[in-house]
Amino acid sequence: MPRLNENYLNIKESYLFAEIANRVNAYSKANPDKKVIRLGIGDVTLPLTEDVIAALHEGVDEQGKAETFRGYGPEQGHEFLRNAISDYYKSYNVDVDPGEIFISDGAKSDTGNITELFASDNTILVPDPVYPVYVDTNIMSGKNVTYMSGNAENNFLPMPDDSVHADVIYICSPNNPTGAVYNKEQLEKWVEYALKNDAVILFDAAYEAFITDPSLPRSIFAIEGAKKCAIEFCSLSKTAGFTGTRCGYTVVPKDLKFKNSRGDDMSLNAMWLRRQSTKFNGTSYIVQKGAAAVFTKEGMEQCQKNLSYYKENAKIISETLDKHNIRYFGGAHSPYIWFECPNQMDSWDFFDILLNKVQVVGTPGAGFGENGKCFFRLTSFGSHENTKEAMERIGKLLETL
Ligand code: MLT
Numbered sequence: 001m002p003r004l005n006e007n008y009l010n011i012k013e014s015y016l017f018a019e020i021a022n023r024v025n026a027y028s029k030a031n032p033d034k035k036v037i038r039l040g041i042g043d044v045t046l047p048l049t050e051d052v053i054a055a056l057h058e059g060v061d062e063q064g065k066a067e068t069f070r071g072y073g074p075e076q077g078h079e080f081l082r083n084a085i086s087d088y089y090k091s092y093n094v095d096v097d098p099g100e101i102f103i104s105d106g107a108k109s110d111t112g113n114i115t116e117l118f119a120s121d122n123t124i125l126v127p128d129p130v131y132p133v134y135v136d137t138n139i140m141s142g143k144n145v146t147y148m149s150g151n152a153e154n155n156f157l158p159m160p161d162d163s164v165h166a167d168v169i170y171i172c173s174p175n176n177p178t179g180a181v182y183n184k185e186q187l188e189k190w191v192e193y194a195l196k197n198d199a200v201i202l203f204d205a206a207y208e209a210f211i212t213d214p215s216l217p218r219s220i221f222a223i224e225g226a227k228k229c230a231i232e233f234c235s236l237s238k239t240a241g242f243t244g245t246r247c248g249y250t251v252v253p254k255d256l257k258f259k260n261s262r263g264d265d266m267s268l269n270a271m272w273l274r275r276q277s278t279k280f281n282g283t284s285y286i287v288q289k290g291a292a293a294v295f296t297k298e299g300m301e302q303c304q305k306n307l308s309y310y311k312e313n314a315k316i317i318s319e320t321l322d323k324h325n326i327r328y329f330g331g332a333h334s335p336y337i338w339f340e341c342p343n344q345m346d347s348w349d350f351f352d353i354l355l356n357k358v359q360v361v362g363t364p365g366a367g368f369g370e371n372g373k374c375f376f377r378l379t380s381f382g383s384h385e386n387t388k389e390a391m392e393r394i395g396k397l398l399e400t401l
Helices: 006-010 016-030 050-063 079-091 107-117 132-140 184-197 268-279 285-292 297-323 347-358 384-400
Strands: 101-104 124-128 145-149 168-172 200-204 230-235 248-251 257-259 265-267 328-330 336-340 375-379
Touching (some): 016 347, 050 297, 079 101, 184 200, 297 384, 347 375
């Protein structure tokens, strides 16, 4: 009989968004005549852009001809895409070498898989509230996490505490779930702390394309010294509507090295390449063709048009909350709006009320950690029509609570 990985006993039975989907499906089955509006999981609704579609078609056609057919590609990703991403970084004055970029099927897999590079006895610091993948993947591999408090007082942007030692630090900015964004001075403090403590920052930048204020860093590598202490995770899911198409990239700097127990330097770039080439055969060529079309000037303009559409929705959500004097965070440089449940209500109770009374689905803050238990997250990824309708329904409900 195999002995099982009993770390799985230490995580919840189902993943947050699977649990929400189960509850919503049960409701819809019992109430087939009700129109449910889903503003829960951060899944995009606009189709892929024109240039991406054209490039995907081109990729398919190439795979259909002997002269252009490609089999296995480089595990790290095709050079044409890594060069395009390196140029994209240059467009906002960040220097990333194509050899530091690893193409993957998305940031979720990479933020989870990266845990393999770290031993179990590290002190792993995660914010609370937090994207559940960071916590669950560490627990699955037998690691413990230490929480740092994000709360209304610090605008959900926890800062380093010199009295706490950490080896691995997760930071997500713009933040999922709160929509909060670190400014340059705040990220400088994190980099300073990481360098002082010989720690590594795992920086999730999946929502960087939502930042429009040029003073806010879109990459941890905009901060001096970060190449010696940080790994960055990016995704085309939200930037370019790739939630179903799947493509992301991770930047592991060549300067990122730590001493092993023998006193020798180990390169995280070399370790990640070793890991990826052993366990991953690369993202599909066709998808990488489509992804490269995101990074041209026209391609990015097309994506930004879609992001503006979602930002309009964020405005619709914020306006309703303003009208009802509900305190909220995010929405400006992020697709997420994070607000206080009315009357300090428990967030799962509020979830049930929203679903049962007005048929709107959101995400209960409790799913992201203890500090989220009286908060609630709505996404701006719906259609204008549905977002307007959902906020009208929520507005009416708030008047009765
Ligand atoms: C979310 O809703 O938090 C995201 O869609 C999850 C993800 O990107 O995996």
